[in-house]
Amino acid sequence: MIQAYEYNQQNELIRPIEVFERDDEGNYIIPEQCTTIAPPNNPSFYKAAFDVKKQQWYESATQEYIDSLKPALLPPSDIELLKKQNAFLSKQLTQLLAMQKVGASD
Template structure:
């Protein structure tokens, strides 16, 4: 048995498969759209695809696809919202006090 790697019509990795069948000479029969070249054990690959001419795997994921896999930012917590609201109210109060003191001195 040998390990082979199946790819689809866009040459993207589908799955690893085990090959058991042999020809009359004892060589393993690799199915179409399969290769015995292992994809890189690279965590930075998002969507491995096989280049048949160069006999190597490459990254086929677009930047848009990669970005879509990243988690969206979490909404601010209640404490963060209260801190922002407190800062805004403090700024408004300081501005009102300054206006009030300016009106008193006239």
């Protein structure tokens, strides 16, 4: 038995398969749309695809697709919200005190 890697019509990796069948000479019969060339583990691909002419795997995922897999930003924590609110209120208080000083000096 040998390991082969099946790919679809767009040459994107579908799954690894085990090949058991042999021809009369003892050679393994590799099914169509398969290769015995393993996709690289490091660096791993988001969407591995096989270049039949070059006999090598390449990254077929677009940057947009890769970015879509990244986790969404978490909403700010309660502490972060309180810090922002405190900074905003401190700024407002400073401005009010400054305005009072200007009014008192007139």
